[in-house]
Amino acid sequence: MSAAASKLDQLRTMSVVVADTGDADAIARLKPVDCTTNPTLVRKALDLPIYAELIEHELERARGLDGDADAVVRQVVDRLTIGVGRKLAGLVPGRVSTEVDADLSHDTEATLAKARQFIDMYEDAGVGRERVLIKIAATWEGIRAAQQLQREDIDCNLTLIFNRSQAIACAEAGVFLISPFVGRILDWHVARGEVPATIDDDPGVRFVRDVYTEFKRRGSPTVVMGASFRSTAQIEALAGCDRLTISPDLLEALDAEHGPLVRALTPGKGDGRIDPPVDAAQFARDLKADAMADEKLRDGIAAFAKDLAALRQTIAQRLQAG
Template sequence: MNQLEQLKKYTKVVIDSGDIENITHYTPYDATTNPSLVLKAIQMKKYEYLLQKSINYAKKKGGLKNQIVTNATDKIIVSIGAEILKKIPGVVSSEVDSRLSFNTEKSIKKAKKLISLYEVEFGIDRSRILIKLASTWECIQAAKKLEQEGIHCNLTLLFSFAQARACAESKVFLISPFVGRISDWYSINYSSNKYRSSLDPGVQSVKKIYEYYKKHDYKTIIMGASFRNIKQVLSLSGCDCLTISPELLSILQAKNKLITKKLFIPKKIYAKPIKKLSHSEFLWLHNQDPMAVEKLSQGIRQFGTDQYLLEEIVTKNM
């Protein structure tokens, strides 16, 4: 068995890609997208038809120019997700505009709009969709409300333990801790040397969350994300899910070296309820982690920029 096949025995493998043709080659169960991946995909010649169909759909709905652009970009996101779902048995994650990351009500409204597009335009049940939201306090509260209405959420751009705690306490369906981006920050700020996989800060962050969730019997799924190398991936073998880029999946598929399970559910479970974080406690604890503060802010800005670029492409093609 190659390493990808072995990894699938311990962990649900998810592909991190907007390229629909990549999906079937690696036979993942689920798939994730984000604004950067959608932007990259929609600029490929083979997906021009999705761009034009989305623009035509938005024009038909009518409205002012900015409304048409917004409707077209939402349709693009959902169209790519719908195409991906034809290739996988599980779920796809589609992201809410990151510029709404500090507005609970607008995030909820956008999430419901994306779900409606999936259900009405493509006949896809909401059970096959995860709504991606940045792990801000406002979006965690949005996810809490959406979960109560049967809309499952994937809280992304997760860097601090405070974010992980707040998500679990709000009964969010799934979180995506960003392994590679955490390690990048420590490499830049503390050492020019590469961390060993066992001491990799990104890997250690996910391990800490995994142990805490399992010890306290939280049901929120942990999906390690944003990997930079194979060592990081294999160090988290046994995690609930891992979302992996096509480039790293290709390497795993080409190697046959034996891998072992690294994460295990602890035997002792602590059922005693934990006092939930208040808004101010969350902000203080998150603020105590300079890496998390910087990377969350940076990630939101970058996804916001990609959303603007997607809108520019739509505008030019209208």
């Protein structure tokens, strides 16, 4: 790697870089391998010129539909979600993570139905399932849904990972990828006056390092993708993690820096030890005993559900406005 290479370019040699955005311009400029979409990003897309034709087409189509107004709004939101995802799939060589409705996070069967619906809609739009990750909150019910989806060759991204048992249960279920939330873990501790002295003391960084090491020890193929970063220092401290999903502003910051980037994580050798699997009772017990994880998982689902409700409300208002 040239001495003039940016830290972003150096990072690309160590980890798969994923863009945590639906901003097509940022994706085209920063060239991530994967990207993501969710209700918050779809709502922002409503004001982006690149999506204007898609949005107007779906709103016009919906105005011609009969039936329950709420059902029509939900249909429009689903179609916009897939429409935005399809556009993003045309900008990256890898995958688009697409979030299942957060208000289904504790319902295995409803999560399965929504995930299958999204895959069918993507395939109807010409995007194969191999280009999609279905994003599901890592509740016990969500993990069980993901386990079944993986058996159907539908790869899943289990999100809102804050606890070791959550992560291990996902690996044992054979999910494709997990997203431990570095920044939100740090936020919780800082709010209680627990400010790390160094980046190596950052509880979010330490958690991802622990999960990464454990997965490699087990020989698990489940991908570890650090998420929810608050600084480039956190990202640099996890250089070498399988994947890192990063916001455009932090991608830009890394692209502007040109110092050396040292690899922080390297896959070790598995030791062949087989541990007892995490069952529902242990999962619930370990989450209850972990105040940070219990609170952050609950709050994360609530925030995702709020974003989805806000998107539905915005669509309802646009339909009413004609």
